[in-house]
Amino acid sequence: xxxxxxxxxxxxxxxxxxxxxxxxxxxxxxxxxxxxxxxxxxxxxxxxxxxxxxxxxxxxxxxxxxxxxxxxxxxxxxxxxxxxxxxxxxxxxxxxxxxxxxxxxxxxxxxxxxxxxxxxxxxxxxxxxxxxxxxxxxxxxxxxxxxxxxxxxxxxxxxxxxxxxxxxxxxxxxxxxxxxxxxxxxxxxxxxxxxxxxxxxxxxxxxxxxxxxxxxxxxxxxxxxxxxxxxxxxxxxxxxxxxxxxxxxxxxxxxxxxxxxxxxxxxxxxxxxxxxxxxxxxxxxxxxxxxxxxxxxxxxxxxxxxxxxxxxxxxxxxxxxxxxxxxxxxxxxxxxxxxxxxxxxxxxxxxxxxxxxxxxxxxxxxxxxxxxxxxxxxxxxxxxxxxxxxxxxxxxxxxxxxxxxxxxxxxxxxxxxxxxxxxxxxxxxxxxxxxxxxxxxxxxxxxxxxxxxx
Ligand code: ATP
Ligand code: MG
Numbered sequence: 001x002x003x004x005x006x007x008x009x010x011x012x013x014x015x016x017x018x019x020x021x022x023x024x025x026x027x028x029x030x031x032x033x034x035x036x037x038x039x040x041x042x043x044x045x046x047x048x049x050x051x052x053x054x055x056x057x058x059x060x061x062x063x064x065x066x067x068x069x070x071x072x073x074x075x076x077x078x079x080x081x082x083x084x085x086x087x088x089x090x091x092x093x094x095x096x097x098x099x100x101x102x103x104x105x106x107x108x109x110x111x112x113x114x115x116x117x118x119x120x121x122x123x124x125x126x127x128x129x130x131x132x133x134x135x136x137x138x139x140x141x142x143x144x145x146x147x148x149x150x151x152x153x154x155x156x157x158x159x160x161x162x163x164x165x166x167x168x169x170x171x172x173x174x175x176x177x178x179x180x181x182x183x184x185x186x187x188x189x190x191x192x193x194x195x196x197x198x199x200x201x202x203x204x205x206x207x208x209x210x211x212x213x214x215x216x217x218x219x220x221x222x223x224x225x226x227x228x229x230x231x232x233x234x235x236x237x238x239x240x241x242x243x244x245x246x247x248x249x250x251x252x253x254x255x256x257x258x259x260x261x262x263x264x265x266x267x268x269x270x271x272x273x274x275x276x277x278x279x280x281x282x283x284x285x286x287x288x289x290x291x292x293x294x295x296x297x298x299x300x301x302x303x304x305x306x307x308x309x310x311x312x313x314x315x316x317x318x319x320x321x322x323x324x325x326x327x328x329x330x331x332x333x334x335x336x337x338x339x340x341x342x343x344x345x346x347x348x349x350x351x352x353x354x355x356x357x358x359x360x361x362x363x364x365x366x367x368x369x370x371x372x373x374x375x376x377x378x379x380x381x382x383x384x385x386x387x388x389x390x391x392x393x394x395x396x397x398x399x400x401x402x403x404x405x406x407x408x409x410x411x412x413x414x415x416x417x418x419x420x421x422x423x424x425x426x427x428x429x430x431x432x433x434x435x436x437x438x439x440x441x442x443x444x445x446x447x448x449x450x451x452x453x454x
Contacts, residue, residue, distance in 0.1 A: 031175070031176040032174075032175055033173060040167070041073070044073055044078050044079070045065070045073065045082075048117040052119045052121060055096050061086050063088075065082055065084055066165070067158070070166065071184065082119055084112075084122075085123075085154055086121060087151070089148065090109065090110050107122065109121065109122050124151055125149055126148055126149025126153045127156070155175075155178065159205050160189050160209070162183055162184050164177050165180045178190075184218075187217070191223075191224040195227050196227045199231045199234065203235050206235070206268060207243075207247075209228065210266055215253045232268050235268070240352075244355075251311055252300060257297055260276065287402045288317065288398060307391065308358055309358040309361035312358055313391075314395070316362070317366070320366055321340075324340040345363065365392050368383070368386060369399070371392075375412065376431035393413055396413065415427065
């Protein structure tokens with residue numbers, strides 16, 4: 001369906017025939033595509049990105065919107081973020097924008113802040129030189145790469161042809177160095193240069209190929225796809241935190257289910273991506289996890305936000321359940337649950353490189369689950385006021401839908417949350433559980449003592 005849409009969009013755009021001009025000075029390998037041909041809808045371009053380009057150009061620098069944003073604009077999608085490329089050095093960019101900061105080690109970039117929006121500005125990269133400021137590992141992976149270069153060199157360093165498109169906000173032209181527009185038109189995701197070398201330089205590009213093709217409905221071009229299977233093991237070399245970030249993008253792309261199926265088809269799962277192993281190697285949990293991912297996809301495609309903590313809580317829930325069962329044989333249920341949660345967080349969150357900022361919320365969502373089974377007395381009212389009630393409830397619904405809990409339990413909470421106070425009272429179950437005994441407070445020793453002093 002996406003392919004058809006693409007063809008439609010491009011058919012419209014190319015009616016004016018691709019009046020592509022060879023560029024003059026310095027850009028002799030680029031095709032220049034004028035606004036009347038590419039027909040980018042300017043209302044989809046963030047004003048922060050335009051202001052960033054203007055700021056740089058007004059100081060005499062070159063500046064272009066680049067990468068995924070131009071690709072998405074050509075496909076008539078609203079880009080989720082905007083990147084700018086320039087010939088100004090990070091220090092020069094930093095000096096121009098009052099609210100900016102230099103970040104990154106592997107690639108030094110500048111974040112320019114406009115209200116709540118951040119525009120990432122990178123200086124044109126030059127050709128990688130292993131004996132210069134660039135550094136590679138034995139397998140050819142680039143670990144430091146801060147050589148600046150020309151616009152043309154920058155285009156060669158990008159991954160796919162569709163990602164090497166540059167939009168000049170002043171002239172409204174798109175510069176196309178590697179026939180990215182033609183590839184997009186043909187529905188193809190094609191690696192720039194020799195795919196094997198490019199994957200060796202950065203194995204994460206294999207994951208990007210799979211993710212972007214699923215997200216954009218593009219087919220991975222044959223030569224771009226061929227080496228992936230052979231080179232999959234190179235992912236072992238990639239630092240866990242980088243893998244984590246890429247997998248997070250994949251899970252939150254709105255196309256997680258398709259991406260996971262594609263990773264499977266490309267043999268990019270077993271033992272390579274710990275986060276994915278968790279998803280695919282738990283027969284009991286798979287249904288639950290796939291439901292959760294489908295649910296996340298639907299939310300994201302409907303323009304709603306999705307909390308990564310919720311997603312990780314779903315990915316590890318069946319591990320927690322397993323550990324909980326074990327602890328329950330020697331401890332009361334609630335302390336046993338806490339022990340299980342801590343064990344899984346210690347074991348898995350470290351292995352998967354899940355940031356600490358996510359684990360606290362994951363624990364809250366898990367800890368709330370037994371409380372949903374208490375439907376008598378004052379407890380359900382108290383649960384409704386929990387700050388994470390909504391996440392806990394959504395989590396419960398997934399458990400019901402996957403068959404782990406009775407559907408009736410989820411339905412009860414759906415009704416209870418919105419019911420009138422009379423209806424709520426009528427809905428409460430008889431309190432048959434063990435009465436909570438108030439522990440008799442021992443008289444504090446100080447009283448005893450003070451009485452003796454009287
Ligand atoms: P998304 O829509 O997910 O943001 P994107 O292509 O914009 O996709 P980013 O991670 O935002 O992805 O990267 C911005 C641009 O930087 C890319 O379009 C590409 O030109 C370049 N890029 C990113 N990662 C790599 C990489 N590993 N190798 C080469 N170029 C890359
Ligand atoms: Mg992007």
